[in-house]
Amino acid sequence: MRHHAVRRSLVGLLAASLLSAAPSPSTETTLRERAGSFVRPSAVPHPSDNPWTADRERLGRTLFFDPRLSASGTISCATCHNPSFEWGDGLALGVGHAGKQLARRTPTILNVAWGAAFFWDGRASTLEEQALGPIQAEGEMNLPLEELVARLRGIDEYAALFEAAYPGEPISEDVVAKAIAVFERTVVSAPAPFDRWVEGDDDAIGPAAIRGFELFTGKARCSVCHTGWRFTDDSFHDVGTRSDDLGRGVHLPEILVSQHAFKTPTLRNVERRAPYMHNGSEPTLEAVIESYVLGGRETRPSLSNEIRPLDLDGTDRADLLAFLATLTSDGPPESLPRMPR
Ligand code: HEC
Numbered sequence: 001m002r003h004h005a006v007r008r009s010l011v012g013l014l015a016a017s018l019l020s021a022a023p024s025p026s027t028e029t030t031l032r033e034r035a036g037s038f039v040r041p042s043a044v045p046h047p048s049d050n051p052w053t054a055d056r057e058r059l060g061r062t063l064f065f066d067p068r069l070s071a072s073g074t075i076s077c078a079t080c081h082n083p084s085f086e087w088g089d090g091l092a093l094g095v096g097h098a099g100k101q102l103a104r105r106t107p108t109i110l111n112v113a114w115g116a117a118f119f120w121d122g123r124a125s126t127l128e129e130q131a132l133g134p135i136q137a138e139g140e141m142n143l144p145l146e147e148l149v150a151r152l153r154g155i156d157e158y159a160a161l162f163e164a165a166y167p168g169e170p171i172s173e174d175v176v177a178k179a180i181a182v183f184e185r186t187v188v189s190a191p192a193p194f195d196r197w198v199e200g201d202d203d204a205i206g207p208a209a210i211r212g213f214e215l216f217t218g219k220a221r222c223s224v225c226h227t228g229w230r231f232t233d234d235s236f237h238d239v240g241t242r243s244d245d246l247g248r249g250v251h252l253p254e255i256l257v258s259q260h261a262f263k264t265p266t267l268r269n270v271e272r273r274a275p276y277m278h279n280g281s282e283p284t285l286e287a288v289i290e291s292y293v294l295g296g297r298e299t300r301p302s303l304s305n306e307i308r309p310l311d312l313d314g315t316d317r318a319d320l321l322a323f324l325a326t327l328t329s330d331g332p333p334e335s336l337p338r339m340p341r
Protein backbone atom coordinates (compact mmCIF):
# COMPACT_ATOMS: atom_id res chain seq x y z
CA MET A 1 0.00 0.00 0.00
CA ARG A 2 2.76 2.42 1.09
CA HIS A 3 4.56 1.61 -2.09
CA HIS A 4 1.62 2.75 -4.17
CA ALA A 5 1.19 6.00 -2.27
CA VAL A 6 4.85 6.89 -2.83
CA ARG A 7 4.62 6.05 -6.52
CA ARG A 8 1.52 8.18 -6.95
CA SER A 9 3.09 11.21 -5.34
CA LEU A 10 6.22 10.82 -7.50
CA VAL A 11 4.05 10.72 -10.60
CA GLY A 12 2.25 13.78 -9.26
CA LEU A 13 5.51 15.67 -8.80
CA LEU A 14 6.69 14.69 -12.26
CA ALA A 15 3.45 15.83 -13.84
CA ALA A 16 3.63 19.11 -11.93
CA SER A 17 7.18 19.80 -13.11
CA LEU A 18 6.28 18.98 -16.71
CA LEU A 19 3.25 21.24 -16.70
CA SER A 20 4.79 24.24 -15.00
CA ALA A 21 1.49 26.12 -15.26
CA ALA A 22 -0.44 23.49 -13.27
CA PRO A 23 -1.02 24.18 -9.57
CA SER A 24 1.45 22.46 -7.25
CA PRO A 25 0.21 19.27 -5.50
CA SER A 26 -0.16 21.09 -2.18
CA THR A 27 -2.39 23.89 -3.56
CA GLU A 28 -4.31 21.21 -5.41
CA THR A 29 -5.29 19.66 -2.08
CA THR A 30 -6.52 22.99 -0.74
CA LEU A 31 -8.37 23.68 -3.99
CA ARG A 32 -10.09 20.28 -3.78
CA GLU A 33 -11.07 21.17 -0.22
CA ARG A 34 -12.42 24.54 -1.35
CA ALA A 35 -14.32 22.78 -4.16
CA GLY A 36 -16.18 20.84 -1.46
CA SER A 37 -18.35 23.86 -0.65
CA PHE A 38 -19.61 24.08 -4.25
CA VAL A 39 -21.23 20.62 -4.53
CA ARG A 40 -24.64 20.61 -6.26
CA PRO A 41 -27.61 19.43 -4.19
CA SER A 42 -29.28 16.21 -5.32
CA ALA A 43 -32.93 17.32 -5.13
CA VAL A 44 -35.01 20.48 -5.56
CA PRO A 45 -36.57 21.74 -2.29
CA HIS A 46 -40.35 22.11 -2.65
CA PRO A 47 -42.35 23.52 0.31
CA SER A 48 -44.72 21.14 2.11
CA ASP A 49 -47.69 23.52 1.63
CA ASN A 50 -47.29 23.43 -2.17
CA PRO A 51 -45.50 20.20 -3.09
CA TRP A 52 -44.43 19.26 -6.61
CA THR A 53 -46.55 17.05 -8.84
CA ALA A 54 -46.10 16.54 -12.56
CA ASP A 55 -49.56 18.06 -13.19
CA ARG A 56 -48.73 21.18 -11.17
CA GLU A 57 -45.46 21.61 -13.05
CA ARG A 58 -47.31 21.23 -16.38
CA LEU A 59 -49.97 23.80 -15.41
CA GLY A 60 -47.37 26.22 -14.05
CA ARG A 61 -45.19 25.92 -17.15
CA THR A 62 -48.21 26.55 -19.40
CA LEU A 63 -49.22 29.66 -17.44
CA PHE A 64 -45.63 30.92 -17.42
CA PHE A 65 -45.49 30.83 -21.22
CA ASP A 66 -49.07 32.06 -21.82
CA PRO A 67 -49.27 35.69 -23.10
CA ARG A 68 -53.00 35.78 -22.25
CA LEU A 69 -51.84 36.51 -18.68
CA SER A 70 -51.23 40.10 -19.85
CA ALA A 71 -53.70 42.89 -20.70
CA SER A 72 -52.38 43.17 -24.26
CA GLY A 73 -52.31 39.39 -24.78
CA THR A 74 -48.72 39.68 -25.96
CA ILE A 75 -46.55 39.45 -22.82
CA SER A 76 -45.95 36.27 -20.86
CA CYS A 77 -43.57 35.72 -17.95
CA ALA A 78 -41.28 34.13 -20.53
CA THR A 79 -41.19 37.33 -22.61
CA CYS A 80 -38.84 38.68 -19.95
CA HIS A 81 -37.70 35.40 -18.36
CA ASN A 82 -36.88 33.80 -21.70
CA PRO A 83 -35.17 30.39 -21.70
CA SER A 84 -33.17 31.43 -24.80
CA PHE A 85 -31.60 34.16 -22.68
CA GLU A 86 -31.00 31.84 -19.69
CA TRP A 87 -34.38 32.93 -18.24
CA GLY A 88 -33.62 36.65 -18.51
CA ASP A 89 -34.15 38.94 -21.52
CA GLY A 90 -30.68 40.02 -22.61
CA LEU A 91 -31.60 43.68 -22.03
CA ALA A 92 -30.06 46.23 -19.67
CA LEU A 93 -33.54 47.15 -18.39
CA GLY A 94 -36.75 45.11 -18.72
CA VAL A 95 -39.44 46.22 -21.19
CA GLY A 96 -43.10 45.58 -20.30
CA HIS A 97 -46.68 46.65 -21.15
CA ALA A 98 -46.89 49.20 -23.99
CA GLY A 99 -43.11 49.17 -24.39
CA LYS A 100 -42.57 50.73 -20.97
CA GLN A 101 -38.98 50.45 -19.76
CA LEU A 102 -38.61 49.15 -16.23
CA ALA A 103 -36.22 50.53 -13.63
CA ARG A 104 -34.17 47.34 -13.26
CA ARG A 105 -32.73 44.51 -15.29
CA THR A 106 -34.71 41.26 -15.47
CA PRO A 107 -32.94 38.70 -13.25
CA THR A 108 -32.71 35.06 -14.30
CA ILE A 109 -35.11 32.67 -12.56
CA LEU A 110 -32.54 29.85 -12.68
CA ASN A 111 -32.31 28.07 -9.31
CA VAL A 112 -34.89 30.28 -7.57
CA ALA A 113 -36.09 27.16 -5.70
CA TRP A 114 -33.17 27.71 -3.33
CA GLY A 115 -33.68 31.50 -3.04
CA ALA A 116 -34.29 33.13 0.32
CA ALA A 117 -35.78 36.46 -0.85
CA PHE A 118 -36.83 37.62 -4.31
CA PHE A 119 -36.28 40.71 -6.47
CA TRP A 120 -33.01 42.65 -6.52
CA ASP A 121 -34.04 44.24 -3.22
CA GLY A 122 -35.45 41.08 -1.60
CA ARG A 123 -38.95 42.51 -1.13
CA ALA A 124 -40.84 39.21 -1.75
CA SER A 125 -40.17 36.27 0.52
CA THR A 126 -41.77 33.40 -1.42
CA LEU A 127 -42.28 32.59 -5.10
CA GLU A 128 -46.01 32.16 -4.44
CA GLU A 129 -46.08 35.72 -3.08
CA GLN A 130 -44.01 37.03 -6.00
CA ALA A 131 -45.92 35.48 -8.92
CA LEU A 132 -49.02 37.71 -8.98
CA GLY A 133 -46.96 40.92 -8.81
CA PRO A 134 -45.86 41.12 -12.46
CA ILE A 135 -49.29 40.08 -13.77
CA GLN A 136 -50.91 43.12 -12.14
CA ALA A 137 -48.01 45.56 -12.40
CA GLU A 138 -48.95 48.37 -14.77
CA GLY A 139 -45.48 48.42 -16.33
CA GLU A 140 -45.27 44.64 -16.74
CA MET A 141 -48.39 42.66 -17.74
CA ASN A 142 -51.02 45.13 -16.49
CA LEU A 143 -53.85 42.60 -16.00
CA PRO A 144 -56.23 42.96 -13.00
CA LEU A 145 -56.59 39.65 -11.13
CA GLU A 146 -60.41 39.43 -11.61
CA GLU A 147 -59.83 39.65 -15.33
CA LEU A 148 -57.06 37.06 -15.15
CA VAL A 149 -59.37 34.57 -13.44
CA ALA A 150 -62.27 35.30 -15.81
CA ARG A 151 -60.02 34.82 -18.82
CA LEU A 152 -58.60 31.51 -17.63
CA ARG A 153 -62.11 30.22 -16.82
CA GLY A 154 -63.05 31.08 -20.40
CA ILE A 155 -60.33 28.88 -21.95
CA ASP A 156 -61.82 25.37 -22.11
CA GLU A 157 -58.67 23.30 -21.96
CA TYR A 158 -57.42 25.06 -18.84
CA ALA A 159 -60.25 23.45 -16.80
CA ALA A 160 -58.70 19.99 -17.07
CA LEU A 161 -55.16 21.28 -16.44
CA PHE A 162 -56.25 23.06 -13.23
CA GLU A 163 -58.38 20.12 -12.06
CA ALA A 164 -55.48 17.67 -12.47
CA ALA A 165 -53.07 19.99 -10.67
CA TYR A 166 -55.26 21.15 -7.75
CA PRO A 167 -58.29 18.79 -7.66
CA GLY A 168 -61.48 20.33 -6.30
CA GLU A 169 -60.11 23.89 -6.13
CA PRO A 170 -61.80 26.46 -8.38
CA ILE A 171 -59.56 28.48 -10.73
CA SER A 172 -58.38 31.42 -8.65
CA GLU A 173 -55.40 33.77 -8.47
CA ASP A 174 -54.00 31.79 -5.54
CA VAL A 175 -53.95 28.58 -7.56
CA VAL A 176 -52.34 30.42 -10.48
CA ALA A 177 -49.60 31.70 -8.15
CA LYS A 178 -49.04 28.26 -6.64
CA ALA A 179 -48.76 26.50 -10.00
CA ILE A 180 -46.34 29.10 -11.38
CA ALA A 181 -44.19 28.75 -8.25
CA VAL A 182 -44.07 24.95 -8.61
CA PHE A 183 -42.91 25.34 -12.21
CA GLU A 184 -40.31 27.99 -11.34
CA ARG A 185 -38.72 25.65 -8.79
CA THR A 186 -38.06 23.17 -11.58
CA VAL A 187 -36.00 25.72 -13.54
CA VAL A 188 -32.56 24.50 -12.47
CA SER A 189 -29.27 25.09 -14.29
CA ALA A 190 -28.07 21.80 -15.79
CA PRO A 191 -24.63 20.53 -14.70
CA ALA A 192 -21.63 22.43 -16.08
CA PRO A 193 -17.94 21.48 -16.58
CA PHE A 194 -17.20 23.02 -13.16
CA ASP A 195 -19.59 20.51 -11.51
CA ARG A 196 -17.73 17.60 -13.09
CA TRP A 197 -14.47 19.07 -11.79
CA VAL A 198 -15.98 19.43 -8.29
CA GLU A 199 -16.98 15.77 -8.48
CA GLY A 200 -13.35 14.84 -9.08
CA ASP A 201 -12.84 14.84 -12.86
CA ASP A 202 -9.53 16.75 -12.96
CA ASP A 203 -9.69 17.23 -16.73
CA ALA A 204 -13.21 18.71 -16.81
CA ILE A 205 -11.82 22.26 -16.75
CA GLY A 206 -8.49 23.61 -17.99
CA PRO A 207 -5.51 24.98 -16.01
CA ALA A 208 -6.49 28.64 -16.60
CA ALA A 209 -9.96 27.98 -15.14
CA ILE A 210 -8.42 26.17 -12.15
CA ARG A 211 -6.18 29.18 -11.51
CA GLY A 212 -9.31 31.35 -11.90
CA PHE A 213 -11.09 29.28 -9.24
CA GLU A 214 -8.06 29.71 -6.98
CA LEU A 215 -8.27 33.50 -7.43
CA PHE A 216 -12.08 33.50 -7.06
CA THR A 217 -11.85 31.73 -3.70
CA GLY A 218 -8.55 33.42 -2.74
CA LYS A 219 -6.89 36.70 -3.63
CA ALA A 220 -9.86 38.16 -5.59
CA ARG A 221 -12.21 37.31 -2.68
CA CYS A 222 -15.25 36.82 -4.91
CA SER A 223 -16.48 33.83 -2.89
CA VAL A 224 -16.98 36.04 0.17
CA CYS A 225 -20.38 36.81 -1.42
CA HIS A 226 -20.66 34.40 -4.38
CA THR A 227 -20.77 31.29 -2.17
CA GLY A 228 -22.07 27.73 -2.57
CA TRP A 229 -23.08 25.91 -5.77
CA ARG A 230 -25.37 28.78 -6.90
CA PHE A 231 -22.62 31.32 -6.17
CA THR A 232 -24.75 33.57 -3.98
CA ASP A 233 -25.03 34.25 -0.26
CA ASP A 234 -28.66 35.40 -0.84
CA SER A 235 -27.67 38.63 0.87
CA PHE A 236 -27.47 42.28 -0.20
CA HIS A 237 -24.38 44.42 -0.77
CA ASP A 238 -23.34 47.71 -2.30
CA VAL A 239 -20.52 46.69 -4.66
CA GLY A 240 -20.15 50.22 -6.06
CA THR A 241 -22.35 49.87 -9.17
CA ARG A 242 -22.91 53.26 -10.83
CA SER A 243 -26.63 53.94 -10.15
CA ASP A 244 -28.98 56.16 -8.12
CA ASP A 245 -31.21 53.20 -7.21
CA LEU A 246 -31.14 52.63 -3.43
CA GLY A 247 -32.05 48.94 -3.83
CA ARG A 248 -32.60 47.34 -0.43
CA GLY A 249 -32.25 50.82 1.05
CA VAL A 250 -35.70 51.75 -0.33
CA HIS A 251 -37.18 49.37 2.26
CA LEU A 252 -34.56 49.89 5.01
CA PRO A 253 -33.84 53.65 4.93
CA GLU A 254 -32.22 53.64 8.39
CA ILE A 255 -29.53 51.07 7.61
CA LEU A 256 -26.39 52.49 5.97
CA VAL A 257 -25.10 49.24 4.41
CA SER A 258 -28.52 48.61 2.79
CA GLN A 259 -28.28 51.76 0.66
CA HIS A 260 -27.44 50.86 -2.95
CA ALA A 261 -27.36 47.21 -1.85
CA PHE A 262 -28.66 44.53 -4.24
CA LYS A 263 -29.05 40.79 -3.98
CA THR A 264 -25.89 38.89 -4.91
CA PRO A 265 -26.83 37.32 -8.26
CA THR A 266 -26.17 33.67 -9.04
CA LEU A 267 -23.22 33.17 -11.41
CA ARG A 268 -24.63 30.02 -13.04
CA ASN A 269 -24.61 30.43 -16.87
CA VAL A 270 -23.41 33.98 -16.28
CA GLU A 271 -21.41 34.07 -19.52
CA ARG A 272 -24.71 33.92 -21.44
CA ARG A 273 -26.53 36.56 -19.39
CA ALA A 274 -25.02 39.93 -20.40
CA PRO A 275 -25.46 42.78 -19.69
CA TYR A 276 -24.80 42.65 -15.95
CA MET A 277 -25.79 44.17 -12.60
CA HIS A 278 -29.26 45.31 -11.42
CA ASN A 279 -29.31 48.01 -14.12
CA GLY A 280 -27.34 46.30 -16.89
CA SER A 281 -24.63 48.95 -16.51
CA GLU A 282 -21.73 46.55 -17.15
CA PRO A 283 -21.88 45.28 -20.75
CA THR A 284 -19.41 42.38 -20.42
CA LEU A 285 -17.81 40.13 -17.82
CA GLU A 286 -14.51 41.92 -18.52
CA ALA A 287 -16.21 45.16 -17.46
CA VAL A 288 -17.60 43.54 -14.27
CA ILE A 289 -14.10 42.33 -13.34
CA GLU A 290 -12.70 45.79 -14.08
CA SER A 291 -15.25 47.30 -11.68
CA TYR A 292 -14.08 44.94 -8.90
CA VAL A 293 -10.40 45.66 -9.67
CA LEU A 294 -11.18 49.38 -9.19
CA GLY A 295 -12.81 48.62 -5.83
CA GLY A 296 -16.23 49.61 -7.20
CA ARG A 297 -17.14 52.30 -9.76
CA GLU A 298 -18.66 54.51 -7.05
CA THR A 299 -17.19 54.85 -3.58
CA ARG A 300 -19.99 55.81 -1.18
CA PRO A 301 -20.42 55.46 2.59
CA SER A 302 -22.61 52.38 1.98
CA LEU A 303 -19.93 50.54 -0.08
CA SER A 304 -19.40 47.03 1.32
CA ASN A 305 -16.16 46.78 3.25
CA GLU A 306 -15.52 43.57 1.31
CA ILE A 307 -15.06 45.70 -1.82
CA ARG A 308 -11.59 47.19 -2.19
CA PRO A 309 -9.16 47.61 -5.08
CA LEU A 310 -7.69 44.30 -6.27
CA ASP A 311 -4.21 43.61 -7.58
CA LEU A 312 -5.06 41.45 -10.61
CA ASP A 313 -2.91 41.49 -13.75
CA GLY A 314 -4.07 40.62 -17.27
CA THR A 315 -3.46 36.89 -16.79
CA ASP A 316 -5.37 36.89 -13.49
CA ARG A 317 -8.36 38.55 -15.15
CA ALA A 318 -8.27 36.11 -18.07
CA ASP A 319 -8.09 33.22 -15.58
CA LEU A 320 -11.14 34.54 -13.69
CA LEU A 321 -13.04 34.74 -17.00
CA ALA A 322 -11.96 31.20 -17.91
CA PHE A 323 -13.30 30.03 -14.55
CA LEU A 324 -16.65 31.85 -14.95
CA ALA A 325 -17.06 30.20 -18.37
CA THR A 326 -16.92 26.75 -16.72
CA LEU A 327 -20.22 27.57 -14.94
CA THR A 328 -22.13 27.35 -18.25
CA SER A 329 -24.43 24.29 -18.33
CA ASP A 330 -24.11 21.75 -21.07
CA GLY A 331 -27.84 20.92 -20.85
CA PRO A 332 -30.28 20.50 -23.79
CA PRO A 333 -32.35 23.51 -24.96
CA GLU A 334 -35.77 24.13 -23.38
CA SER A 335 -38.84 23.01 -25.35
CA LEU A 336 -41.91 25.25 -25.25
CA PRO A 337 -45.36 24.07 -24.07
CA ARG A 338 -48.42 23.83 -26.33
CA MET A 339 -51.00 26.52 -25.43
CA PRO A 340 -54.49 25.43 -24.29
CA ARG A 341 -57.41 26.50 -26.51
C1 HEC B 1 -41.78 43.03 -18.44
C2 HEC B 1 -40.77 42.09 -18.01
C3 HEC B 1 -41.16 41.08 -16.95
C4 HEC B 1 -42.25 40.24 -16.98
C5 HEC B 1 -43.37 40.15 -17.99
C6 HEC B 1 -42.11 39.40 -15.81
N1 HEC B 1 -40.98 39.72 -15.11
FE1 HEC B 1 -40.25 38.79 -13.48
N2 HEC B 1 -38.92 40.26 -13.24
C7 HEC B 1 -38.71 41.31 -14.10
C8 HEC B 1 -37.84 42.29 -13.48
C9 HEC B 1 -37.36 43.60 -14.09
C10 HEC B 1 -37.53 41.79 -12.19
C11 HEC B 1 -36.68 42.47 -11.11
C12 HEC B 1 -37.53 43.55 -10.44
C13 HEC B 1 -36.90 44.10 -9.18
O1 HEC B 1 -35.98 43.47 -8.66
O2 HEC B 1 -37.34 45.15 -8.71
C14 HEC B 1 -38.21 40.48 -12.10
C15 HEC B 1 -38.08 39.61 -11.01
C16 HEC B 1 -38.65 38.35 -10.97
C17 HEC B 1 -38.34 37.33 -9.98
C18 HEC B 1 -37.33 37.43 -8.86
C19 HEC B 1 -36.06 36.67 -9.22
C20 HEC B 1 -34.99 36.82 -8.16
O3 HEC B 1 -33.99 36.13 -8.24
O4 HEC B 1 -35.13 37.64 -7.26
C21 HEC B 1 -39.14 36.24 -10.27
C22 HEC B 1 -39.19 34.92 -9.52
C23 HEC B 1 -39.96 36.61 -11.40
N3 HEC B 1 -39.62 37.88 -11.82
C24 HEC B 1 -40.96 35.81 -11.94
C25 HEC B 1 -41.87 36.28 -12.88
C26 HEC B 1 -43.13 35.61 -13.22
C27 HEC B 1 -43.64 34.35 -12.58
C28 HEC B 1 -43.71 36.36 -14.19
C29 HEC B 1 -45.06 36.14 -14.87
C30 HEC B 1 -46.20 36.06 -13.99
C31 HEC B 1 -42.81 37.47 -14.47
N4 HEC B 1 -41.73 37.41 -13.65
C32 HEC B 1 -43.03 38.42 -15.46
C33 HEC B 1 -39.25 41.43 -15.35
C34 HEC B 1 -40.39 40.77 -15.76
Ligand code: HEC
Nearest residue numbers: 220222225237241262263264265276277278288292304306
Ligand atom coordinates in the same frame (compact mmCIF):
# COMPACT_ATOMS: atom_id res chain seq x y z
C1 HEC C 1 -19.44 42.18 -1.26
C2 HEC C 1 -20.02 41.04 -1.97
C3 HEC C 1 -19.47 40.72 -3.34
C4 HEC C 1 -18.17 40.43 -3.71
C5 HEC C 1 -16.95 40.41 -2.83
C6 HEC C 1 -18.20 40.14 -5.13
N1 HEC C 1 -19.48 40.25 -5.60
FE1 HEC C 1 -20.04 40.02 -7.52
N2 HEC C 1 -21.89 40.76 -7.07
C7 HEC C 1 -22.31 41.10 -5.80
C8 HEC C 1 -23.57 41.86 -5.90
C9 HEC C 1 -24.37 42.39 -4.75
C10 HEC C 1 -23.84 41.99 -7.28
C11 HEC C 1 -24.99 42.78 -7.91
C12 HEC C 1 -24.62 44.27 -7.85
C13 HEC C 1 -25.56 45.21 -8.56
O1 HEC C 1 -26.47 44.76 -9.25
O2 HEC C 1 -25.38 46.43 -8.42
C14 HEC C 1 -22.77 41.27 -7.99
C15 HEC C 1 -22.71 41.10 -9.37
C16 HEC C 1 -21.76 40.32 -10.00
C17 HEC C 1 -21.82 39.91 -11.39
C18 HEC C 1 -22.95 40.22 -12.35
C19 HEC C 1 -23.93 39.08 -12.40
C20 HEC C 1 -25.26 39.47 -13.00
O3 HEC C 1 -26.07 38.57 -13.31
O4 HEC C 1 -25.54 40.67 -13.14
C21 HEC C 1 -20.70 39.15 -11.64
C22 HEC C 1 -20.32 38.51 -12.94
C23 HEC C 1 -19.93 39.13 -10.41
N3 HEC C 1 -20.61 39.84 -9.44
C24 HEC C 1 -18.72 38.50 -10.26
C25 HEC C 1 -17.87 38.71 -9.17
C26 HEC C 1 -16.46 38.44 -9.17
C27 HEC C 1 -15.69 37.82 -10.32
C28 HEC C 1 -15.99 38.84 -7.94
C29 HEC C 1 -14.56 38.84 -7.45
C30 HEC C 1 -13.62 39.64 -8.24
C31 HEC C 1 -17.13 39.36 -7.19
N4 HEC C 1 -18.25 39.27 -7.98
C32 HEC C 1 -17.08 39.82 -5.88
C33 HEC C 1 -21.66 40.81 -4.63
C34 HEC C 1 -20.28 40.60 -4.55
